[in-house]
Amino acid sequence: MGIEIRGINKNFGDFVALQDIDLSIPSGQLTALLGPSGGGKSTLLRIVAGLETADSGTVEIEGEDKTHLPAQKRNVGFVFQHYAAFKHMTVAKNIAFGLEIRKKPKDEVKARVTELLKLVHLEQFSHRLPSQLSGGQRQRMALARALAIEPSVLLLDEPFGALDAKVRKELRDWLRRLHDEVHVTTVFVTHDQEEALEVADSLVVINEGRIEQIGTPDDLYDRPASDFVLSFLGPVTRLGDHLIRPHDIDITRYEHAATASGPITRWTRVGFEVRLEVTPTDVPHDEPVQVVVTRAEATALQLHEGALVWLRPRVGAEHVSR
């Protein structure tokens, strides 16, 4: 159940957008398709919605084969990055659009619109035009419009991509809470790993038209299947033969089973953390090692630029060997 994707291939001319994608997305969950831009995640989402056709493969939604159905008949809610608001209609009219097309009775439409306006906190804006709303409000309107038709799945294509950092974060929390209320199978595309880790029940990492790994946020963060997943989910640096996260490196002022040692060659403070670059002098290293410590640690160890330090992986840290 949920969404079953089997053997999807899609090429745009010579460009391979998706290659042999098999994916099953369970009902009622919030799933993120995560990957770099141009990796094929939006194309996959559009194929599920019927806005794009695959060269081969099938798409099943809630047990029904929808591969050859047009977008109009899939009963899928779709939210676009740039809102796709109907500019000449009020907020209420926008939300009612899908219901009016289905020729629902007027009072039923009205009741449903009121309910949805409340759900997305836009009650007092029902008579405004989309141009009179902020970006965040417009996207909430678009979400209500998509939910109005009671879709079997809700698809969001980089829904917060056009918003500024603060609104983005608010909407992210709000989407999580909304999903806990509505429980519709939801898939959203993002290239922001923090957004995916924070909001989704499960993540699908897609790169260059292939699925790299599927799992819960914890799975992916702690047990990445490849260098790509490790480096995409957060910053990484190379210490000896290993790729490791900069905050998983133990830093000391004395020799103690160290992997590498050398002077601190760069010091950047960002808020509560201090980002260091250490250039190892005892073992040959292609590039300096990135280390992140808290400000308290840095003070306790009396670190400063030029100080000689010893580095080793922290006990229990995840890393991928080369």
Next chain:
Amino acid sequence: MTPDAPLAAEAARRRRLRSSTSLTRSSALGLGVALTWFSILVLIPLALVVIQSTEGGWSTFRDTLTSPQTASALRLTVMQALYVTAVNVVMGTLIAWVLVRDSFPGKRLLEVVIDIPFALPTIVAGLVLLSLYGPQSPLGINVANTGRSVFLALLFVTLPFVVRTVQPVLMELDRDVEEAAASLGASRFTTLRRIILPALAPAITAGAALSFARGISEYGSLVLLSGNLPNQTEVASVRILTYIENGNEAAAASVAVILLVVALLAISLLQVLSSVVARRG
């Protein structure tokens, strides 16, 4: 009171001050130049025409309009301009659609060709039409000296108006919006009627108004083909010229005033129509 409150009050006071003086120096200068320019070029000449039309007294005005020949010229002009505008609304939008949404060989060429009727001196357009649809027509179609010649000439010169006003708006139209409508279950036709047309309505109206205004004022392109037969193919602009040639300037001004009123009426009517379409959505 929060520390911000005095600041907010100060800002509000300054806003009030600004709105009472209402114009900054530079915008006042700009407005002045624009209004002067507009007056010299448009308002004063128009006022003069209106004054001139009343010079012969009310009777000249009435006599001019009730003269069967003038009345028939006015009727022909307005009706043909209306037909042509109606055709342009449909065909112009269609051509704009094809130019924006489809790609085909020769598209760039068509882009240029569309403007030719507009760029061509109208008398040249008249010559072209005469040689193509006149007595020596290579196509065997002869519409010279008939009402259809007026229609054809107007169609030719007003072709670019709707195309050129609709095209940029259509280009700006987001494809996502149509996809959103489709994902909500709207058919192609419903999307066209409820999403695309309301968005295009202001542009179509503007194009229609231009096309109509050009239609009732056209002279050069139809004067050769239509033959200017009184009560049959004579249009209002030709009628004005005849009055002037006969030294009856008050009568000429009267016809001009009527054309002016008709144009204003048509433009206001189209504005209302467009806002109705846009609102109905």
